[in-house]
Amino acid sequence: MNLPELGPLWLSLQLAASATALLLVLGTPLAWWLSGTRSRLKPVIEAVTALPLVLPPTVLGFYLLLLMSPRSWLGGLWVEVTDTTLAFSFTGLLIASVIYSLPFMVQPLQAAFESLGRGPLEAAASLRASPLDAFLTVAAPLSLRGFLTAAVLTFAHTIGEFGVVLMVGGNIPGKTRVISIAIYEHVETLRYAEAHTLAAGLLLFAFVVLVFVYVFNRRLPVHVA
């Protein structure tokens, strides 16, 4: 059996882990705001958040590529500051991943926060907990399942994305050649054995992760207020 290089696998895991971590930091406040706001902007923000769900990845990838090109304001600024291009770099890939995986983080979290209702937070406020305190000590622990679901969906979706990655990252070994791209290339060059090994490995990985999640999720206490 021809063993393929494992570089693309590590790159994928690195990308997915970084994107999930970043989205936990960025998506949580957004989901929290959406769950509680009465602002008229809410539907607009919700629509923007959901866009990656309905757009073909190539559309998103195309615009992200334009934005990251050294000729755009963002890409140009990036070149000036870091002396590297954003497009076809790991950082560019990470930014793209954060954007296209956003709904997979925000939507489960928003649903979890909304299902809490106002009760536990009012109780916390009546006990002198500031809004941030109440979020950290009451809302977040009561939304553990939501966090788990959101993190796993985000991680898995980032591992599996192909279109956006190809458009923005291209296929540079060690920098942007993630596992889905590697499989694609093995197939294109008719190296089916390597494609099989990677594809089967990914299949097994996804299955194991999901089983773990469902088992763990069942053990998490359900809090009925």
Next chain:
Amino acid sequence: MSPDRKGTTLEVDVRVAFGGFDLQVEQAIPAAGVTAVFGPSGSGKTTLLRSVLGFEAGSRGRIALNGDVWLDSEAGVDVPPHRRPVGCTFQDGRLFPHLDVAGNLRYADRRSGEANAVSINHDDVVDALDLEPLLDRRPNTLSGGERQRAALGRALLSRPRLLLLDEPLSALDRRRKAEIMPYLLALHPRFGIPTLYVSHAVDEVALLADRVLVLAEGRVQAFGGTIEVLEQLDLAPLTERFQAAAVLEARVSAHDDQYRLTWLDLDGQRLSVPRIEHLDVGESARLLVRSRDVSLATERPSPTSIRNVLSGVLVSLHQDESSAFAEATIDLGSHRLRARITRASAAELDLAVGSPVFALLKSVSLDTRAGR
């Protein structure tokens, strides 16, 4: 006996309007003792409470406790809920389900700070509400009554300057209510926190409250001492018919150890009730007599199993033509009693306003507090 600070007042002048409902309350409430906020469902009791807590974003007007302004829409003041020194319990308890009872108490204890003006000790609260056996239990394993006790403990440990209790008994059945009542009665004498007690049950109000604010359809209908308000007010439209009741204050005149009775003196008339252990001769006891537990006679009845017969004068008789019942008010001297009898009995007895009658008390509920 109660360490309330004298002269403190909860000033309420608020208006809350939403979805066709409109609450308008302007009332200075002495922040001392227990004040019942009483009225039927939908009268705005809970909205008023939430407004004081800061949870009703649409509140306009002014709310201040002893000069500390929490809401003043004209001046643009609206102190957020977590900065208002108010403790509360909710109808559904709202303990944090991810913490055990000890964790819930600690949550309040840690945040209320030692520097707070109100000094309440954790162990005292656990002791007063018998929370010790519940400490390591999760809220979802507690009975309704246990949950309310834990919630009361948690509210006390937030060391509030004002305690708001939103129908703590409403979700409980009769037996559980009887379990919680002694704790509620002991709360104010022990910790001395001025309390607003929201309820739609006359018996709770009569036993617990020093004064009553009556709300109906978002407006104040009456405000004053419990006995006066319950006596004067025509509660019929506000309460379920079976709840109408009168409150009597009597003095303990003797204890009878042979029959386990306590004798009470009510303006010179004698009453006996099951032995009240914690009251001494000379102390006063508050009694609640429901109108459905009072029968009337025009002559002193020959011996019956009913022990308590009071003589008085019939001062009013309301006949409800649409039902079988009439409501009579009997003047006992310094107290008034209500009786709910059938219209047929009223006709048979030939009851007339101004004539002497005898009231037969089938049962009497007792306030278990020491006299005050």
